[in-house]
Amino acid sequence: MNTEFKAGLEIHQQLDTKKLFCSCESKISEDVKGEFKRMLRPVQSELGEIDLASIKEWEKSRIYNYQITDNSCLVEMDEEPPHNVNEEALKISIMVSLMLNCKIVDEIHFMRKIVIDGSDTSGFQRTALIGMNGYIDTEFGRISIKSVCLEEEAARKINETEDTVTYRLDRLGIPLIEIATGPDMNDPNQVKIVAEKIGYFLRSTKKVKRGLGTIRQDINISTGGNRVEIKGVSRLNLIDKIVKYEIDRQKMLFDIAEELKNRNVKLNDFNIQDLTDIFENSNSKIIKNNLSRGWRVYGMKLNGFKGLLKSGNFRLGKELADIAKVNGLSGLFHSDELPNYGISKNEVENVNERLGINENDAFILIVSPPQKAENIMLNIYERAKNAFYGVIPETRRPKDDGTTEYLRPLPGRERIYPETDIPPIRIDEKYIEEIKKILPPTYEEMVNIITKKYKISMQQAKQIINEEMEDIFEYLYNIYPDGNLIFRIYFNIIPELSSKGLDVNKISNDIIEDILKYIRDGKIVKDSIQYILSDFINNNKLDYDKYKPMTDEEIKNLILNIINNNKDLMNKQNKFQIIMGLVMKSSNGRAEGSRVSEIIKKIMEENGDEIRS
Numbered sequence: 001m002n003t004e005f006k007a008g009l010e011i012h013q014q015l016d017t018k019k020l021f022c023s024c025e026s027k028i029s030e031d032v033k034g035e036f037k038r039m040l041r042p043v044q045s046e047l048g049e050i051d052l053a054s055i056k057e058w059e060k061s062r063i064y065n066y067q068i069t070d071n072s073c074l075v076e077m078d079e080e081p082p083h084n085v086n087e088e089a090l091k092i093s094i095m096v097s098l099m100l101n102c103k104i105v106d107e108i109h110f111m112r113k114i115v116i117d118g119s120d121t122s123g124f125q126r127t128a129l130i131g132m133n134g135y136i137d138t139e140f141g142r143i144s145i146k147s148v149c150l151e152e153e154a155a156r157k158i159n160e161t162e163d164t165v166t167y168r169l170d171r172l173g174i175p176l177i178e179i180a181t182g183p184d185m186n187d188p189n190q191v192k193i194v195a196e197k198i199g200y201f202l203r204s205t206k207k208v209k210r211g212l213g214t215i216r217q218d219i220n221i222s223t224g225g226n227r228v229e230i231k232g233v234s235r236l237n238l239i240d241k242i243v244k245y246e247i248d249r250q251k252m253l254f255d256i257a258e259e260l261k262n263r264n265v266k267l268n269d270f271n272i273q274d275l276t277d278i279f280e281n282s283n284s285k286i287i288k289n290n291l292s293r294g295w296r297v298y299g300m301k302l303n304g305f306k307g308l309l310k311s312g313n314f315r316l317g318k319e320l321a322d323i324a325k326v327n328g329l330s331g332l333f334h335s336d337e338l339p340n341y342g343i344s345k346n347e348v349e350n351v352n353e354r355l356g357i358n359e360n361d362a363f364i365l366i367v368s369p370p371q372k373a374e375n376i377m378l379n380i381y382e383r384a385k386n387a388f389y390g391v392i393p394e395t396r397r398p399k400d401d402g403t404t405e406y407l408r409p410l411p412g413r414e415r416i417y418p419e420t421d422i423p424p425i426r427i428d429e430k431y432i433e434e435i436k437k438i439l440p441p442t443y444e445e446m447v448n449i450i451t452k453k454y455k456i457s458m459q460q461a462k463q464i465i466n467e468e469m470e471d472i473f474e475y476l477y478n479i480y481p482d483g484n485l486i487f488r489i490y491f492n493i494i495p496e497l498s499s500k501g502l503d504v505n506k507i508s509n510d511i512i513e514d515i516l517k518y519i520r521d522g523k524i525v526k527d528s529i530q531y532i533l534s535d536f537i538n539n540n541k542l543d544y545d546k547y548k549p550m551t552d553e554e555i556k557n558l559i560l561n562i563i564n565n566n567k568d569l570m571n572k573q574n575k576f577q578i579i580m581g582l583v584m585k586s587s588n589g590r591a592e593g594s595r596v597s598e599i600i601k602k603i604m605e606e607n608g609d610e611i612r613s
Contacts, residue, residue, distance in 0.1 A: 004224035005247060007191050008146075008183040012176050012216045013202045014209040017089045019173035020152045021082035021126070021422075022075040026209075028156070029170040031070040036077070038064045040116050040123045064118035065166040067158065072169035076155075078122040081421045085110075089175035090130075090425070092207050093150040095435050096177055097131025099201045099442070100145045104131050107426050108150075110419040117408075118165050119154035120172065126419055127151035127178070136197060136443075143194055144182035151176050162328045174209075177202065183220065188243035191219060195239055196466045197443050203468060204440035210468075219243060223250040225391035229410055233398045236466075241402035249404070250391045256308050256316055257390040263360070265304030267385055272377045275299045275365070278350045284342030286330065290367040298366050298373045301355045302384055305362035309336040316387055322406035323383045324366060327376040333365040446470075454483025463491060472509050480516035485526060489515075493530045502537045511536065518544055525549050528589030550590045555599050558591075559583055563603075576600060 019026050039062075066077070074080035090108075097104055112124040127149050134145035153174035155167035179198055185191045195217050202208050202215070212234055219230040221243060228250070230242055276296045279287050287297060302309075309317035321331040335357070339345045355363050364384075368376055386392045393410040441449060443465070450461035450470070454477055464473050469490065476486050489512060498504045515532060518524045524532070528547040536542050550558070562582045583596050 004222075005186055006183040006222055007185040007188075007243060008220045009179075009181045009185075009191065009195055009198070010218035010220070011179045011195065011198050011202075012218070013179075013199075014153060014214045015089050015092055015175040015177060016207050016209045017086055017092070017175055019071075019075075020086050020089055020150070020175040021084075021173060022073050023083070024073055024076070024173065025071045026174040027071055027170065029069040029071050029168075032067045032168070033070060034068040036066050036068070038066065038118075038121060040064065040118060061163070062118065063164045065164055066121060066155065067166065067168040069168060069170040072172065076121065076169040076172045082126065085422065085425065086175060088207070089150060091435065092175075092205050093130045093148060093177050094427070094432065095205055095439060096179070096201060097134065097148040098432070098436060099204070099439060100131065100134040100136060100148060100179065100198075102131030102134030102145055102148055104427055104432055105129055107424045109424050110422045112417050112419045113151075114416075115154065118167060119157070120152075121155070121169070125151055125154065126422070136194070136201075138190075138193060138197060140187075140190055140193075141184075143184045146180045146182050147178075149178040149180075151178055177208075183222065188240035188247070191243050192236060192239040195236055199236070199468070200443050200446070200465050203470075204446070206440075219246075221246045221250070223247055223254075223391070225250065225254065226393040227410065228391065228393065229395045230404055231395050231397055231407060238398065238400075238402055242398050242404060245403050246396075252313055252315065253319075253387070254390045256314055256387050259308065259314075260304065260388050263304050265388075267388070268301055268303045270300075270378060270381045272298050272300045272374060273354060275351060275354060278347055278354065279343075282342060282347060283344065286341065287343070287367055294369070295367050296370050296373065298368060298377060299351055299355055300364045300377055300381060301357060302362045302364065304360050305384065305387075306360045307336060307362075308387070309334045309362055311336060316384075319387075319406065320364060320380050320383055323380050324376060326406060326408065327379060328372070329366060329368060329376065332380070335362045335364075453477075454486075456483040456487055460484075460487050460491075463487075476509075476513060476516060479513060480520045485519075486512075486516075489529060493533065497530065497534060497537065502534060504533075504537070506537050506540075507533055511542070514542065522549070525590065525592040527584065527587075527591065527593055531589035547588070547590055549592070550587060552595070552599060555583070555587070555591050555596055556603070558586060559596075559600055559603055562586065576604070 014026070017026060018024065068077070075082055094104055108128050108130065110126050110128040113127050114123065115125045116123055128151070129147055130150050131148040132146065134148070135142050136145065153171050153176045155169055155172040158166040158168050160166070181194060185194060199215065208214070215234070217233040217236075217239065219233060219239065219242065221228050221230065228246060230246060233239055233242060274296055275298060276291070279291070279297045282288060291297070305316070308314045309320070317332075317334045317336060320334065324330075324332045333341065333343060335348070338348045351357070351363060351365070357363055364377070364380060366373065366377060366380070395407045395410050396404040397407045398404055446465060447458055447461045450456070450464060450473075451458050454461075454473070460483075464470060464487070467490075473483075473486060477483060480486070494504050494507060511533075515524070515529060519526055524544055524547050532542065532544070532547055535546070559579060562579060566578070566582065579600055580597060583591065583600070584593060587596070
């Protein structure tokens, strides 16, 4: 692992209370009551500065369409000042801060954080510092907690076109806790473990929302250069994969910068040319379809970039294509991948001649509306120019395959300024002491509690916590008090069925509960579970009658039958194990393993055989 690699986390968790600044329910709603439209623009900070990320969003000239829901009011529409802060949300945020060993601020002040992608109707998000300078202890050392903030969730994006984005106001204003760690992690797996541990602290309050999208991790990564933020990772099992991808991506960018230096490249001045006439009869579907819309083909030369856009480990072309995408294009073409995609060798040669491409040069092609072409190509040119500096600070978004793509420039401090509509909230020591009395167990304490309560190992207890199964495990244990069996169902049997290609998503907690009740009542045995679940997945029904437990007489007859039909195996040293395996396979889960073992031993003793179990 690169010794210069370091990472930090920003974890955002929705709280299960009413909205932060009004009494509306914090829920996802499909009940749309009406719509309104807005356009947003960047504003100066208190120091007269403008955030770069805000400018880039403003340059897109988008119209924002907002859907009013049954759980949104004038506060969400930014037609009414915020109401008093939700006291329950404030209390939970202080509780989480204390669990993370933070110092609670004496007075809470809400600030406005400029957000101009349309996700907030006001153009800003309200956020307040609650705790700071905390820490958590992990198996690889202490991780600092820089801050815990309480803020409002953004609106929910419904759809997006080139010129319009539609948001729904149901999610806007839901209380959100933001936890920021220090850049103390130096291995991808550590990042995942810290996220899991902080996730436990949040869940232990019993007042956080559950489900995909209710908790999101922003990962800040540096490999010796500028910080890159991966925004909104919602699945824990992707964290280490995304971190590894970003490490490789940053290494690639440093290698490109070094190669440009070795080549002594001087990038040409910005200049684009209209090349539409070259592609009037092109076989490229993308070009033909867009030319029919009145768009044009534009090209740009990049001095000395040949082989850096796509060759071996170099893939700068993807970085440039991401810039085109965030500006409303589906992507771009570049010389390292042409001729291809319906673009002919003759068309490439004509482009080379028109742009004056030499042996070591590259070129970029875009198909764009004429009024947007120069600005889009200028953004691509600026990104190419930044290739000389390696990694640049930016915000990226995660993809389901564990890769990332460019989203926007990294926001700066210029976007923060005071909120004048919400008075400061004084926090006294007595209030903090009252909250300390109701703090839930720490992660380590909960591991010990689960280990003792369910009579399982500490490693098993950690898996239960990390998979967020504390509640369902407790519920099922009250039905059938066998912690190892319940653990085996979820962490061994179901994964094994999945590895065989079966759709285990059909298996609900209700089905597991039903099976445990049948085992408790003696209607089936434990060894039938995998057979019952397999049948259920294949046939969409639970057939318990098929798996009625075998009587001792039936088990004995099955054993004797197997011995008589497999006499060639009975002289082997591991005769007991052979019989045991054949009996269990033939019983199809109707015989309990422990009972089968006892009866085999008894038969062998009666026949004077030496038992090797």
